[in-house]
Amino acid sequence: MQINEETVRKIAHLARVKVTSEEAKALESELSTILTWVGELDEVDTDDVEPMTSAVETAMKMREDEVTDGGYAQRVTKNAPMSEDNFFVVPKVVE
């Protein structure tokens, strides 16, 4: 599977990672190589095979729907590069 530079730019934008043209070129060939290699999986017959969803069979755990933790906004925002009054500060998103 070959992908082009435009596709690299598109997925980089979806992933919110800015790439330079140099990086995009390198990624174009690296990702194409990896995608060609993983194409080997087409050889495997997976008709009537369920996709693996859990490594070990387990039943979904249930618990009471109640608050068990929280109430410390200051600790939550402590590591933020920018915060004010226990809120995260981001660039303006609405005009």
Place this chain on the structure above:
Amino acid sequence: MSDLIDLTIVEAREGLDNGDFSSQEYTQAHLDEIEKANKALNAFILPTPEKALNMAKASDERIGKGEAGLLEGVPLGIKDLFCTKDVRTTACSHILDGFEPPYESTVTSNLWDAGAVMLGKLNLDEFAMGSSNETSFYGPCINPWRRDGDDTQLVPGGSSGGSASAVAAHLCAAATATDTGGSIRQPAAFTGTVGLKPTYGRVSRWGIVAFASSLDQAGPITRSVEDSALMLQVMASHDQKDTTCVDRPVPDYRAAMGEKVKGLTIGIPKEYRVEGMGQEIEDLWQQGIEWFKEAGARIKEVSLPHTKYALPAYYIVAPAEASSNLARYDGVKYGLRVEGDDIISMYENSRAEGFGAEVKRRILMGTYVLSAGYYDAYYLKAQKVRTRIKQDFDAVFQDVDVLLTPTTPSPAFAMGEKTGDPLEMYLNDIFTVTVNMAGLPGISVPAGQSSTGLPLGLQLIGKPFDEGTLFKTAKVIEEAAGDLPEPEKWWG
């Protein structure tokens, strides 16, 4: 008292309880060794000597009162993927600059509750993505081992390179590590240490920086099989905070080790005899088979036909899950922020500067395979192949108790030798990655040396939650291999 650093945990615990030495002396001996060696090895990226000595002092008091825990007074290194309260945790990524978690991971909490002492945080490949510890933002970690008569610097393997290097160089009594595709077992094999990846769900993932959630599992790197069992005893627990962590009792692993292997059946998967595998690896594997025969075990050749598809399936599943897990690093909640014209460019700039090349490659790979129109062809296909791989194991475990394979296709390689080609680097995990894909436990045990004097490991793969049999069989290899050499202390 420099010989204190040569003790196994089991020996040290006895010495501490007998009052032969204090935890403060034992801890100080390790801090002195870190001081001497770390500049050369770069195993610890953040030593915490003050915290270590305070914890050691508290341990000495508990020992004095007869209240010692299972790991009381034992100094450990912690892979920098485990969140440690108020102690910088970065996953060796620029994007987590200065992050000081306001909480402690479940695994490290368990260790401190059992009396262990923290020496500091250990180097790893950025976000645990790598097989050589060369992608760390804090610079590569170096293997204490060198080839005979050659001072070329070798990689310790990865991603838990810091853990393996520190344990092999006696900078800590043992270390925590994590394994997503081989990140505990491969570095253990490269450094002559014991590395255990438990069954998925045996150990809580809560508070461990997530890479690929359906594959990640924490385990110990130690200098003996018995130490490995003791570490798992403490690390494993049921945890409400991780829904994938199983609610079943933790057996007494050390008790299982005393049992005989006579009558057990050891499976030898023929698909692990791969092209390009060195003759010495082949010979080592054969040697392992002989050791088990001598111990009274039966040997049976088995087939795991989907083995060759495990690695390509891994390189769909792991990047897909990583791209999703790493979406949280956006310059808002913690770590690095690089401003832009608007919020989108702030995200893009922060992530461009914060992530290294390998991490970006995997995020983009993962984003691609999950993107509209490709999900079925890649991700769903890979998860179906994963079921096939698991079915292979389920079938052979009807007939055998444990599987024996080499851990890696070669001994440790030189720095920079494989950084040019991502695929070549990925192939390092060819024998270990199947275990993660199927959620099984696996252990790497030092078994011999290469012709160039480097350590080589053998891997044992067990049934789900049968770590007891792994320890029991690992002990056979450990005893048969006898006293293997230690690395020369070239770092002065």
